[in-house]
Amino acid sequence: MTETRELKLLSVIESVDEAAAAAEAYARDLKLADDVVFAIDLAVRESVANAVKHGNKFDKDKQIELTIGKSVAGVEITVRDFGTGFRPEDIPDPTDSENLLKANGRGILFMRSFMDDVEWSNPNGGGLLVKMIKKL
Amino acid sequence: MADITITERQAGDVTILDLDGKVTIGEGSVALRSTIRRVLGEGKNKILLNLGRVGYIDSSGIGELVSSFTAVSKEGGTLKLLNLTEKIQDLLAITKLLTVFDVFENEADALSSFN
Numbered sequence: 001m002t003e004t005r006e007l008k009l010l011s012v013i014e015s016v017d018e019a020a021a022a023a024e025a026y027a028r029d030l031k032l033a034d035d036v037v038f039a040i041d042l043a044v045r046e047s048v049a050n051a052v053k054h055g056n057k058f059d060k061d062k063q064i065e066l067t068i069g070k071s072v073a074g075v076e077i078t079v080r081d082f083g084t085g086f087r088p089e090d091i092p093d094p095t096d097s098e099n100l101l102k103a104n105g106r107g108i109l110f111m112r113s114f115m116d117d118v119e120w121s122n123p124n125g126g127g128l129l130v131k132m133i134k135k136l
Numbered sequence: 137m138a139d140i141t142i143t144e145r146q147a148g149d150v151t152i153l154d155l156d157g158k159v160t161i162g163e164g165s166v167a168l169r170s171t172i173r174r175v176l177g178e179g180k181n182k183i184l185l186n187l188g189r190v191g192y193i194d195s196s197g198i199g200e201l202v203s204s205f206t207a208v209s210k211e212g213g214t215l216k217l218l219n220l221t222e223k224i225q226d227l228l229a230i231t232k233l234l235t236v237f238d239v240f241e242n243e244a245d246a247l248s249s250f251n
Binding site: 013014016017038042045046049094095100101102103104106107109110113 | 160161162194195196198199200202203205206223227230231232233235236
């Protein structure tokens with residue numbers, strides 16, 4: 001049985017690759033199909049990138065906590081930062097015609113497109129926790 | 137090892153940039169941005185991005201494609217895409233950017249479209 005993997009990451013861009021590599025390895029251990037591995041990899045990349053840039057704002061004194069595990073619901077991934085939090089509903093829809101040529105703002109769209117369930121919460125101790133599930 | 141290598145070649149007045157690697161947050165996106173800016177600075181504003189060997193792209197990479205498109209358009213030029221992998225095609229469809237970019241599967245057709 002594949003145990004839950006936990007990583008503590010620095011708030012640097014390089015952590016995105018580190019997190020994605022761990023997620024891919026976990027998914028490969030479960031012998032998941034390539035498209036599922038890709039989905040998990042991308043969702044982890046986007047959520048960790050958001051935690052680095054927008055959550056912890058590259059603060060070297062703040063870590064990012066990543067967990068990757070399996071439950072009856074599927075593969076569960078959590079990414080927790082220690083920033084000030086945000087409201088997903090405040091993020092403009094990048095597919096609106098007025099936003100199509102904006103350089104940023106597509107990460108959450110990808111998370112929602114490739115994972116079956118995405119939820120944000122404000123955990124005790126501050127920051128933001130995003131929980132994503134990929135059903136198997 | 138670099139995330140991405142970008143090779144430049146010329147076909148008439150069209151600059152073809154062959155990308156090989158990952159266009160993701162960090163090095164890959166920065167490399168694409170730098171190359172586009174340099175090419176525009178050299179007065180070349182017809183640019184074809186060959187993405188056939190781009191194994192991975194994330195939202196930052198997609199954003200860089202959009203920024204490149206905007207930058208080239210502002211210079212009165214045109215940026216088009218060639219050889220999208222199925223995954224990149226899917227990402228552009230999800231983001232509705234297939235309505236923005238001209239996309240080609242054949243280099244000859246792509247080059248003809250610039251004239």
